[in-house]
Amino acid sequence: MTTRTTATTPPAPSDEGGRTWTIAEVAEEFGVTHRTVRHYEALGLLSPERRGTTRVYHRRDRTRLGLVLRGRRLGFPLEEIRTIIDLYDAPRGRRSQLEYVLAQIDARRADLEQRRADLEAALTELDGFERRCREDLDRIG
Amino acid sequence: MTTRTTATTPPAPSDEGGRTWTIAEVAEEFGVTHRTVRHYEALGLLSPERRGTTRVYHRRDRTRLGLVLRGRRLGFPLEEIRTIIDLYDAPRGRRSQLEYVLAQIDARRADLEQRRADLEAALTELDGFERRCREDLDRIG
DNA sequence: AACGTTCTTGACGTTGACGTCAACGTAAAG
DNA sequence: CTTTACGTTGACGTCAACGTCAAGAACGTT
Structure with a gap:
């Protein structure tokens, strides 16, 4: 609809619902910079898969990023956001x-x-x- | 207007409407430090009266400080808070x-x-x- | 007069949340 | 094979929102 199928299309689209995204795609989609996304990872807010050295984002990562950004809009510090969303995944x-x-x-x-x-x-x-x-x-x- | 009623310490208590406060009092009352209060003044969020060199806070200043702190709790940047509460006093x-x-x-x-x-x-x-x-x-x- | 308290103005330090290079790897396109 | 586009890791810069001294002024108390 918006963009054509780009150069770095998902490598193996052979699985059913397991689509993945690049860092540029998630950044674009959520309206932040790649730097912001990497910063969130450095703080432990995201932990995307690594395929070699490259980050690969799954739906799970996009969900978490959505939560982070909502927390940010609400004015929470990132550290606090981390403890909250970690809580959701806690044992x-x-x-x-x-x-x-x-x-x-x-x-x-x-x-x-x-x-x-x-x-x-x-x-x-x-x-x-x-x-x-x-x-x-x-x-x- | 400056009826030289009060000294610089906790002022005359019998003054009904025109009670004033020192910086330590407002800071204590609102649960912030004097440094924070002065910082807000530097950013134009407060403009207390000066009696000589000393700051004298009136009800008006306390109202504004309350608005500032509510904005802060809501996660607004101080610059934005300033434009908002300035709006209330705008011509x-x-x-x-x-x-x-x-x-x-x-x-x-x-x-x-x-x-x-x-x-x-x-x-x-x-x-x-x-x-x-x-x-x-x-x-x- | 000396003292302690509370206030003042700098001025530099700190923390959070990124921005901004620099230098390099890699993979498809010409 | 070279270019081009996107990806990577440092590392330093920046801005907001204060914290933290330092050094002095103003005033009541002893």
Whole structure:
């Protein structure tokens, strides 16, 4: 649809749903630079397959990148984002592990709800401000 | 306006509306350091009165600091926060000014609603994850 | 007058999140 | 085979948001 089949097309498209991506493709797709993607890998946020020296990204990596960028939009530091998404992949076999994970979930939720409160307050204020501005505009005519 | 009521230390308490605060007091009250407060002033986020060389904070300054910190919790850069709260104090006399302000408001709202969407998505995922964890916990017994 | 507290202005250090070369490998295209 | 395009690893630069001294001023207390 958008781009033609490029030079470095996925090497072996013989498998069913296992499409892969290059670093340029994921960067382009998510609107970040390759440098950003590699930076996230250096921080342990991504760990793409290596085919020789070249990085090969799977759906799993794209999912994680999506989570990272959402966390970034929400203003979380990358270190914190890492602990969160690592939590999703954490082993949950033993009871102690599960209880730790559940505690972390509660902490995360508290944080998110604080943000939500701030967000609602900001939006409410913005609405009130807009109303006043429109009244001013009406007065002017 | 400067009724030389107060000394430089914790001022006269009986002053009803015009109470002022020192930098240490506002910092303490908002849970930041004096360095942070001065940094915000350097960026134009605050502009407290000066009595001689000493900063004197009024309710207005506390309000603004509150807005700044809420913006910070929401992950906005300080520069952007400045343009937003400056917007609240902007002159709205002429029609062109009002229309500019209203346009800015729309942009801000779009940004905030994007964040809200991210936030809701994150909370929803967190809920689902917690549910799965609790199921795991039940299975273990 | 000497002292301690709280305030002031620099000015340099630090951390996070990348940007920006440099120098090199590799694989398809001309 | 050379070019071209994309990939790789360092390593240093940058910008925001402060932290951390250093050195002095202003003022009440002793």
